[in-house]
Amino acid sequence: MKLKLLGVTGWKRYLLVYIMLLVASHLVAWLFDSPINQDNGADQKVMLQVVGAQDQLHPQTVEVAYEDYFQGSKVDKPTIVLLAGGPEGPEVFDQLRPKLSTDHRVIVPHLPGYGPSEEELPDYSFQALATYSKQLVRKLGLQQVHVVGYGLGGASAIHWAHNAGEQIESITLLSSIGVQELELLGGYTLNHAVYSIQLAAVWLLHNAIPHFGLFDALSINVEYAKSYYESDQRPIRSYLEAYKKPMLILHGEEDALVPLAAAQEHHRIVPQSKLKLYQADHDLVKTHSDSVSQTIGHFIKDVGTGEALTYAEASSERIQEAEKPFSNVDFAKFKGFSLLIIMLLIVVSTLISEDLTCIGAGLLAARGLIGFWPATLACLTGIFIGDVGLYLMGRFVGRSAVRKAPFKWFISEDDLDKSAEWFHRKGPMIIMASRFLPGSRFPTYFSAGVIGAGFWMFVGYFLLAAIIWTPILVGISQLLGNELLHYFSMYQDYAIWVFLGLVALLIMIAKVFIPAFSYRGRRLLVSRYRRLTRWQYWSLFLLYIPISCYIFYLGIKHRCVTLFTLANPEIPDGGFVGESKSAILSKFDDQYVGAFKLLHVDEKAESRIQQACSFMEEYERSFPVVLKPDIGQRGKGVRIVRSKEELKEYIQQTKTDLIIQEFIGGQEYGIFYYRFPNAAKGKIFSITTKNLVYVQGDGQRTMEELILDDDTAVTLAKYHLKQHEERLYDVPEKGEQVNVVELGTHARGAVFEEGEVLKTKVLERKLNEICNHTSGFYFGRLDLKAPTEEKLKRGEGLKVIEVNGVTSESTNIYDNEYSFFKGIGILCKQWKVAFEIGNQHRRQGGTPSSFGGFLKRTFKTLLEERSR
Structure with missing residues (x-):
């Protein structure tokens, strides 16, 4: 029976054939021990x-x-x-x-x-x-x-x-x-x-x-x-x-x-x-x-x-x-076959990291193991093979490959479009410049192949740049290495650390010292410094290491690690991960929630576009509107669209369930709310004011300059520059206010401030009114908008735009006034409340999620999000 008839086509067919051959090969080797008769004479x-x-x-x-x-x-x-x-x-x-x-x-x-x-x-x-x-x-x-x-x-x-x-x-x-x-x-x-x-x-x-x-x-x-x-x-x-x-x-x-x-x-x-x-x-x-x-x-x-x-x-x-x-200085150079092997290793290594291989080859030359010119030639050969390979890959594989692994891990369609636009305007200059800008080569050379840039033009300019750059990098590494050789002989056991230190120095020169000579480079260094020194911008992994330990402790204390999944008993896993935003919003009274509609991924794009348009007509809404994934974290995929063309493009490109939601003006707040099952009223745990970031034009500076000059926007400058890359060189009019950040998400650049002064008894009563009639919701953060700060205090004109479950954070911790340990303390207190609510629900007959099922669902959701 043909593999096609079994429903196996394309690359899956070849994978199945490979697996079958591999199994057969190992079976033959196991049964016959080896078809090769080796008479060794050892009796x-x-x-x-x-x-x-x-x-x-x-x-x-x-x-x-x-x-x-x-x-x-x-x-x-x-x-x-x-x-x-x-x-x-x-x-x-x-x-x-x-x-x-x-x-x-x-x-x-x-x-x-x-x-x-x-x-x-x-x-x-x-x-x-x-x-x-x-x-x-x-x-x-x-x-x-x-x-x-x-x-x-x-x-x-x-x-x-x-x-x-x-x-x-x-x-x-x-x-x-x-x-x-x-x-x-x-x-x-x-x-x-x-x-x-x-x-x-x-x-x-x-x-x-x-x-x-x-x-x-x-x-x-x-x-x-x-x-x-x-x-x-x-x-x-x-x-x-x-x-x-x-x-x-x-x-x-x-x-x-x-x-x-x-x-x-x-x-x-x-x-x-x-x-x-x-x-x-x-x-x-x-x-x-x-x-x-x-x-x-x-x-x-x-x-x-x-x-x-x-x-x-x-x-x-x-x-x-x-x-x-x-003395290490007395090393004999590799010759003959040994030299060929070392050069081959250098060639292969360039396919992993061109610049680091050039640095390593320079150090080998400094130690006398290989001559400068063989080291440079090997590096240049590997660079030529790898970069021409990228071009040919783009030429023959095409744009569709960018949407699939492994290409999508390294290059996005946005990178491709940007590089293609550059080529149409200044192809030779971009090829030359990319050689001196680590990280730009993959999208540049791949896109050159995709758009069909002239092969000989590409080879000529990139080879010229490589011939200039490679001897310089190898030579600098050899020159610095010679100064350090005597340390290798004195401290042989520490040679690898000296090597790594030298590599770090060269990277520091490329990443810090050279950028410091331009204004843009200096401001990006300020951006990097702020993200390193302000824990609010660190990886969530670092934040949640101590939190995870505390959660595990609470699980042992209550004899159930997943007890927190009962904090919101009618939300899957309490809203830990993978919960449907539309399903949660639908539990709230319509008068408190901004209008929205779910667009299912299993319907054709044309049908989803028509449903989106019908939604706007039904609720008499005009652009802008908000589109976002029904399942998502930290603002990923959320976009404010301002035209029908943008709406069509977003829906056609997004392969997941979507929510279309009315755009609500006013100030956005994050209110963390909780209520114990045996209590008639809940409480406000914290309030966060979410401030969007704007820059104001002066009729002289470009959008790029305004972002880099702004003391707030510069913190996430790289992200903002990428988001506004199509208009970076536009010059806003004098007095014109331009949004740098449009979403109330800290990871996307919004500035969060502690809002404790906004907490009032009237607001708390309003929150109880909104939440007490919501089935199964006891714990989480409501992201809502209010016309003004005063109206928020009076609980007037509130519109909920999103509700997050048990893993939602008390976002006031992202106020710059909070220390790392203060933030951890607030989150620990938050999780303690979640376990206590879950414990009360368990006493009332509730059953928490099983540990195995919980882990399976969590990993499945995280993998699906990563693949999108």
Whole structure:
């Protein structure tokens, strides 16, 4: 049956096919263990204890295979243990093993992660592999062995010698990694981040791509990636400094995976060590197996006869050289394949953050890991690929993509329209400017593709801007980095913090110092400062952390966390979230509520537009009118429309239930009201005066200048500038008053003031008259309008425009005179009342919402709001 017949079309069809293939792939791999036959030759096995973090032995056991090669009798033959280090497993020793076994007994463990040994173990680090090797030697009854470590196996050998030196006669480091400073990017934190990316990529390759077991033949598997991710090379330097027995170091001068500088540094800090270099790469063990086997054989013979040096026999010159501190400035630059890998990482990183990658590349150049021009070229290549990709994405995907994830997370249709308008007027200038304005590139380049801007014109100007900007940013980072390099060597453990501090400094220059040179930039800095220093503009998350703890405490006290949902028993969940504004308003007497009508989303846009027009005719209302979502928070989606064209546009673009409501003049107030079920009258908890923000024209300054100059409007300047972007360069007439804020919402810029002086007994009686006859409403905030302040006090001419339930705030806390802790105190008092009202309703037989159902509804509503 075709997928189409099952109702699966479009991208869902491809997703379903992918899931089916992925399930089939894992099933095949599980049933057949792997269609690739890997003959590893390990016919001997032993049970060892599982090794966990920090070399802790678990009571569980794991079966580990190993190869045991010897010619003639095992007696009196020196024993060599060959430790592989990936990405290849023990097969890397296939050419070396028979040559060594003529005069030695050779043990090749197939350690976890390599070969047929059990998988899914708690630790694959080189430390754990050393402990498995130590157990294996003890199980075989061997007293002392010579260890040859290849790659990561070299680190295992060093760790083994440090923790169980009595088992080790000598160590041979073969193309071995070692000290942290000369591994990859030179620091644990940075390397760990790279290894985490490697692990994620390898895991996805093996588990998220249908391959039916074919990828199991790859040498790079999840266990190998884990071995690097879970390893910590920081102690290796101290282990090498403490090592006193003979050591042989064999390394290729052209090794692209482990730099030659690593072998040279190991040789320096182990004064008794012997270093032999080859004209070879990392595959030294394969390409020079004859020479390597002979060198190892002679070395082991010298150890047996006492001719190989120990630390006590090393020269004083070598010991003095070993005692010198290591300098990061002596890093060798990446070359060959290593340079290519680093440049590739830089290219990929630019797709995440262009500017931060340029800064990071400059710091790598400052540390000597990469040259200035390779760093700049890599950054420029990544920027070119990413930005041309944005253009082509816009060209071929089109405007419809902006309404869908993930594009709508980064760019809105408003951004698109704005960028398109810019292109039509000053395309080349905008392309050039966007390179120097972080955050503007995505909408600019994407919209260039959407509107069909000339490809070669786009490429030419953006490439010119990138060629100017990229060397400057990389160069500044390198220049500043050079001044800080000596701190890296003195405080190696704090290198990552120095790095982050330098990045923060560069961001500070871009975000603070440079903007401070323009008036607009300075006023936006004032805006940012005010939002940071006035808690009323902080994230609600910070405000509700202590409030949530108090709510949880009240829930424990009353033995019901959701007891507050009974504060308004006839409103779903008491009006916590997702309540219908129209349903609540319909509970009130029409004489107290502004006229409104619900427009259902399941009806066609044309029908909703006709209903809106009919509403205006029925109530004899003219524009402006208010349109807003029936379910929404903090003024989101609320708009005052002033023409039929605006009304049509809003309804056509909004895919949710809407309310059309008459526009009521006068001053807006927020009155928080509550009444206990056993009380005849309720009380006013608080009153907030909601002041809209206006600017007055002088015939000279633009709208943008008026907003930035106004001491009140500047606090949310970015929001106001965006809201009025179509008229920012208009110059209002002298004396003309222009609304900056039209909605009585603090999050949208309205100024809230404490209105305690407005509370009167007459007003309280009026509120009781309005609310006492409303079914199921006992607790919440009424947003209403009154013609004047005096009429509010007398309870005359009041019109309710919105009613909010249990999560509504006593908005007087947003008065700038209130401290953060005072605001928390008011909200805690508010929630205490909610629980007490809910408790009385419970005693009268009410049932609060179940905790599971409450959470499910809450998360569903929040996700729906986020998707709109």
